[in-house]
Amino acid sequence: xxxxxxxxxxxxxxxxxxxxxxxxxxxxxxxxxxxxxxxxxxxxxxxxxxxxxxxxxxxxxxxxxxxxxxxxxxxxxxxxxxxxxxxxxxxxxxxxxxxxxxxxxxxxxxxxxxxxxxxxxxxxxxxxxxxxxxxxxxxxxxxxxxxxxxxxxxxxxxxxxxxxxxxxxxxxxxxxxxxxxxxxxxxxxxxxxxxxxxxxxxxxxxxxxxxxxxxxxxxxxxxxxxxxxxxxxxxxxxxxxxxxxxxxxxxxxxxxxxxxxxxxxxxxxxxxxxxxxxxxxxxxxxxxxxxxxxxxxxxxxxxxxxxxxxxxxxxxxxxxxxxxxxxxxxxxxxxxxxxxxxxxxxxxxxxxxxxxxxxxxxxxxxx
Numbered sequence: 001x002x003x004x005x006x007x008x009x010x011x012x013x014x015x016x017x018x019x020x021x022x023x024x025x026x027x028x029x030x031x032x033x034x035x036x037x038x039x040x041x042x043x044x045x046x047x048x049x050x051x052x053x054x055x056x057x058x059x060x061x062x063x064x065x066x067x068x069x070x071x072x073x074x075x076x077x078x079x080x081x082x083x084x085x086x087x088x089x090x091x092x093x094x095x096x097x098x099x100x101x102x103x104x105x106x107x108x109x110x111x112x113x114x115x116x117x118x119x120x121x122x123x124x125x126x127x128x129x130x131x132x133x134x135x136x137x138x139x140x141x142x143x144x145x146x147x148x149x150x151x152x153x154x155x156x157x158x159x160x161x162x163x164x165x166x167x168x169x170x171x172x173x174x175x176x177x178x179x180x181x182x183x184x185x186x187x188x189x190x191x192x193x194x195x196x197x198x199x200x201x202x203x204x205x206x207x208x209x210x211x212x213x214x215x216x217x218x219x220x221x222x223x224x225x226x227x228x229x230x231x232x233x234x235x236x237x238x239x240x241x242x243x244x245x246x247x248x249x250x251x252x253x254x255x256x257x258x259x260x261x262x263x264x265x266x267x268x269x270x271x272x273x274x275x276x277x278x279x280x281x282x283x284x285x286x287x288x289x290x291x292x293x294x295x296x297x298x299x300x301x302x303x304x305x306x307x308x309x310x311x312x313x314x315x316x317x318x319x320x321x322x323x324x325x326x327x328x329x330x331x332x333x334x335x336x337x338x339x340x341x342x343x344x345x346x347x348x349x350x351x352x353x354x355x356x357x358x359x360x361x362x363x364x365x366x367x
Contacts, residue, residue: 001323002032004068004137006061007039010075010093012283014042014306015143015313017073018321019092022314024053031325032056036064043306065089070329072321075314076103076298079210087111088347091327092321094118097273097344098358106347108361110346111348113329117317119242119352120342127242128338129320131178132312136302138182138238142171142190143267144296145234148263148287154294156261158233161191168192169233172251174201174220174274179238179267187234188212195228225249228255237274244354245272252276254289260292269297333366340366 003026007016016039018026025031033055037047047057058064065071065084073093077085080143085091087110095116097104107114117129127134138260142160149169151157160197162168171187173180176198187194188211197220198204204217218224229235229250239246255277268274269281275291280299287296292299302309320339333340344352349364356363 001328002034002067002069003321003325004064004071005035005055006035006064006081007036007072008074008303009061009080010078010300010303013300013303014081015074015138015303016040016043016045016306017071017313018318019043019310019314020045020049020053020055022044022318022321023050023055025322026319026325027054029322029326030134034064034067036061040310045211045310046213046333057233070324072320074111074310076100077106079106084108085110085112088113090324092117092317092324092342095344095353096269096270098353099270101359102278103314104355104359104361106348107345108350112345113343113347114327114341114345115324116344116352117342119344120320120338121242122338129313129316129342131238133302133309134178134315135182136268136305136309138179138236139186140301141179141183141217141236141238141267142186142192142234144286144298144301144337145171145236145263147188147263148294148296149234149261150285150317154261155263156233156259160234163282169229170231171195171234171236172197172225172228172232173236173238174225175236175238175240175268176207176241177238177240179240180236181207183236183238183267184211184215185206192234197225197228197361208258209262218250219240226254226257229254230256230259232262233283234263234265237264237268237278239268239274240271241354245358246274248274248276250277255292255293261294262292263294263296266295266297267301269299273297349351 148162149155199216
């Protein structure tokens with residue numbers, strides 16, 4: 001198969017779809033790989049590293065899309081890429097369709113095959129291609145939250161871990177999944193007073209056993225969240241419904257319950273955000289203020305640490321990329337039910353139910 005690795009063009013997206021070592025594996029299996037010039041440079045991988053394992057370098061994003069049967073990238077195509085995508089071309093990337101109607105309709109119109117990392121799902125309901133970036137985003141959410149609690153950044157001027165004689169910051173984490181548990185681990189390690197909330201009691205029991213002693217668990221009812229808001233300094237929103245829009249757990253009216261300078265970090269912004277007042281921001285302009293509350297809603301948080309993120313992502317995606325390249329997408333999805341769940345849009349049809357529900361589009365089951 002002919003595989004193309006384009007350079008990411010989303011704002012401050014520094015990751016690349018595959019490392020040179022991942023490309024080497026594809027070439028070892030007899031596939032042809034084309035990498036756009038300087039696609040990996042911001043992740044720490046220069047063109048000569050790709051050339052040394054047998055890839056070919058092409059000068060432009062247009063040349064990559066025009067030659068590749070499968071595009072492997074990190075983030076969803078942005079508007080400048082829509083016209084480059086061909087009928088029957090396979091795109092394997094993060095799409096997050098449920099939060100972007102324009103993208104959804106563009107991919108329907110392209111009649112391409114859109115296979116989304118974030119909805120590949122194992123029988124135990126884990127999301128193997130979302131986990132590595134969720135780990136990064138969860139840990140970074142605390143790093144960024146601590147930064148924006150600083151007074152010059154608009155926050156309360158509170159040190160996350162406090163110092164002897166001064167209480168640490170109070171951190172509320174909404175969602176006990178991969179993002180939430182990694183956020184809790186990082187916040188606890190920095191010495192914060194951490195509460196992690198979820199509606200899954202078995203998950204809360206597990207988290208109470210494995211997380212440090214300065215992490216408390218809470219059942220995430222609306223009443224309990226409201227009770228916590230006046231006391232918190234930093235809130236991490238990390239609730240996920242695979243392939244669907246995130247629920248709004250903090251409404252605009254709830255902002256008045258919090259102290260000015262409280263920081264909200266919405267890690268669920270790729271899926272529409274779990275705070276009603278959230279809208280996507282960028283690494284270049286990451287925050288805005290609503291009613292005195294600082295909102296951080298960067299849609300590609302792991303893009304700020306591209307070396308770590310690209311390595312972790314390739315580790316997870318490479319077996320699936322190889323499977324798709326070796327067998328073609330139809331046979332690969334027939335043989336792997338988890339991979340088949342990654343199919344979102346196929347030949348102009350929406351084949352993932354949650355996306356059809358969000359935008360009231362016709363749903364076509366794949367089986």
